[in-house]
Amino acid sequence: MKLAVERTIKTIASVLLLLLFSSFSFAAEDIATSQELDIYEAVFRWQFVHNASAQQQRAQMYFIAVGEKDMDPSDELLQRFAGNIPPVRKLSDSHRVQGEGILDKKTGAKGLAFRATIMQWLFDNTVIVRGGYEEGDLSASVNTYTIMKEHGKWKVTNDTLELISHNGASQRIDRAPGKTRRRFALALVAGARRVRR
Secondary structure, eight states, X not given: OHHHHHHHHHHHHHHHHHHHHHHHHHXXXXXXXXXXXXXXXXXXXXXXXXXXXXXXXXOSEEEEEETTTTBOOOHHHHHTTTXXXXXXXXXXXXEEETTTEEEETTTOOEEEEXXXXXXXXXXXXXXXXEEEEEBTBSEEEEEEEEEXXXXXXXXXXXXXXXXXXXXTEEEEEEEETTEEEEEEEEOOSSXXXXXXX
């Protein structure tokens, strides 16, 4: 009987510990998700103001995507841009029309597409993000952003232009220690595509 009670107590203790660690895991995941949303929001807000598009803030719509596969942002991230002018929508709400740019599928409103992918966590308060904008075959960029958390808020501290494309001509910015070397190439496809060395 005593042995059965000990086993029951051990089983209950094991289950409680499992539940306790699971709740910490979910809490840590929520914090990571919240931080990622804060980082994406900081990057997109930076891109809206700091891009080389012809439209700039005169675009009628902004379309955003996250991750390496240009996935639609979560509703929670989109909600952070409620009331933004111009309105912010999912990238899947747009399509590219050659010679016209990025257009809203429903209204035909002209817009800009923005992308961001968290590439590397350097420290708890420093992240590298790859992203940029696209105006269809009119212009596009690829940038690398350094994002730092200062005083509880994530902000872009460095914006490095890696590739820019205007009207089909791409300019890749190659950096070597101590000097900057520029190389031009003709883009063979619409939009910004990485020019191979």
